[in-house]
Amino acid sequence: MHSTSVPGGAARTAVVVGAGVGGLATALGLRRAGWQVTLLERRTALERYGTALGIHPTAQTALGRLSAHVAAALHRNGVPYRTAHVRRPDGSVLARLPLDRIERKAGRPELLICRPYLIDALAEALAAYGDVPLKLGERVEDPAGLARDHHLVVGADGINSAVRTAFFGTRSRPRHIGTVAWIGTADRESPVHGETWGKGRFFGMTPVEPGRTNWYAVAPEATTADELRGLFAHWHDPIPRILSETDPADWIRYEMRHLYPALPSFVHGGRVALVGDAAHAMTPNLGQGACTALLDAEALTRAVERHGEPGGLPAALRAYDAERRRSAQRTALASRALHRLMTTRHTRARDRLLRLAP
Ligand SMILES: Cc1cc2nc3c(=O)[nH]c(=O)nc-3n(C[C@H](O)[C@H](O)[C@H](O)COP(=O)(O)OP(=O)(O)OC[C@H]3O[C@@H](n4cnc5c(N)ncnc54)[C@H](O)[C@@H]3O)c2cc1C
Structure with a gap:
């Protein structure tokens, strides 16, 4: 020492x-x-x-x-x-996040x-x-x-x-930049990771530990937790399920600044x-x-x-x-x-x- x-x-x-x-x-x-x-x-x-x-x-x-x-x-x-994509709300893939490029360049993955x-x-x-x-x-x-x-x-x-x-x-x-992020963890593994980009809002899912998924949803600033569920209700699986299965009392609200x-x-x-x-x-x-x-x-x-x-x-x-x-x-x-x-x-x-x- x-x-x-x-x-x-x-x-x-x-x-x-x-x-x-x-x-x-x-x-x-x-x-x-x-x-x-x-x-x-x-x-x-x-x-x-x-x-x-x-x-x-x-x-x-x-x-x-x-x-x-x-x-x-x-x-x-x-x-x-290692693997994540950018998707449309209907689930179709728009792009792949460059995680493999990061790993190749550094010789180890993002954690x-x-x-x-x-x-x-x-x-x-x-x-x-x-x-x-x-x-x-x-x-x-x-x-x-x-x-x-x-x-x-x-x-x-x-x-x-x-x-x-x-x-x-x-x-x-x-x-303030006019949006709010809601953050949470779901007790399920998502079959897809990455982000889904819609009109004026987006949803992200990443692994975090076995059996759990880290998620975040970004929407216009005044959005309430109930409205958030409505905004993503028709997006691809498992987004609506994640929002309906997790308790808004456990979500964290973060004004984007x-x-x-x-x-x-x-x-x-x-x-x-x-x-x-x-x-x-x-x-x-x-x-x-x-x-x-x-x-x-x-x-x-x-x-x-x-x-x-x-x-x-x-x-x-x-x-x-x-x-x-x-x-x-x-x-x-x-x-x-x-x-x-x-x-x-x-x-x-x-x-x-x-x-x-x-
Ligand atoms: C939704 C979301 C997702 C994110 N994802 C990522 C990610 O994937 N990767 C990544 O790298 N970053 C991510 N970030 C960003 C990251 O969390 C922050 O940038 C980072 O935590 C900032 O750390 P900090 O120590 O500078 O500040 P803070 O974590 O804000 O810590 C500041 C500390 O100072 C204390 N403090 C404040 N004022 C005083 C005072 N007057 N006297 C004494 N103590 C005081 C506070 O209580 C606090 O503990 C994300 C952020 C959000 C909101």
Whole structure:
């Protein structure tokens, strides 16, 4: 295990605000790099809602660098995502998702993991250090005060980030995009996986663990749970069955938002950095929100480790910003464009375009 002090005895202290995927991973990376880390989370327990997260091979590599324990848990609990299609509401296939191309290029498949498994593995790896306080029920309201007391403040506090507002203002802020996502898990295996695109709405199904299917339905913002069943009632099997068999009380409702305009920087004043949704909240269409949070955490902690002492932090943070900002913002832009395409009302033109796409 690494020590938490630099030559000369001065401890390098960091506070990470938010214990979601991004915050837990960043705290792990900083502790691994020898920093003294405190993690502050406003909730009284870690949020364990159960959507399946698709973890791309690049994010798997980042996770492996942060923690062998978490990488092992990912491989133990994750299921390979190999075959999925885009369909019309009548079930006819429009396109195949390029999962085989991802696997060929990376030499391993994308993995789907139930979010609680990932959160638990990250929290366990952190707890194994024995000296990283995870303070629950601590809502940060004065991020500037934290910056006075620590060498580094990391805002991993999600789309409504208080750290972002305090240091970057409110020009970039969450914007509604007019749709709502309902998310759930069905106790049945679906014979088909992927997405079905209709007029102004779509439905997705992925494997998550044996005997269960992760599903999400996206519809106009005011849609209620009852209306949702009606909107998909005549779509192909097993969509209506999934919606009628699962209890709306177990569905999660999520208003689709993204951060707009993009931030001019992910870092501030040589001692503040943003990661994950706090830095680049995106629509979930590309399934990259958690992946980019993991890539941010790994890149930030690697940059900080390379630059070593507190005096080297401004350069480390600039290196982090240079490595991650454009890439994450490009992904966010592509995800937003895909959302437009998936919810367009001009379905004939879209479907023709999709069939022509490689
Ligand atoms: C329907 C859906 C499907 C998705 N599918 C995928 C997928 O397949 N693959 C993928 O990679 N991503 C996916 N995502 C996106 C992914 O879930 C998020 O992008 C990711 O979880 C963001 O992690 P985060 O740690 O940055 O933020 P969050 O998970 O939002 O964590 C932020 C934490 O900060 C805490 N906090 C907030 N404010 C404060 C404060 N003031 N003080 C202290 N604590 C605070 C919060 O309580 C929270 O615990 C999906 C999202 C949705 C909605």
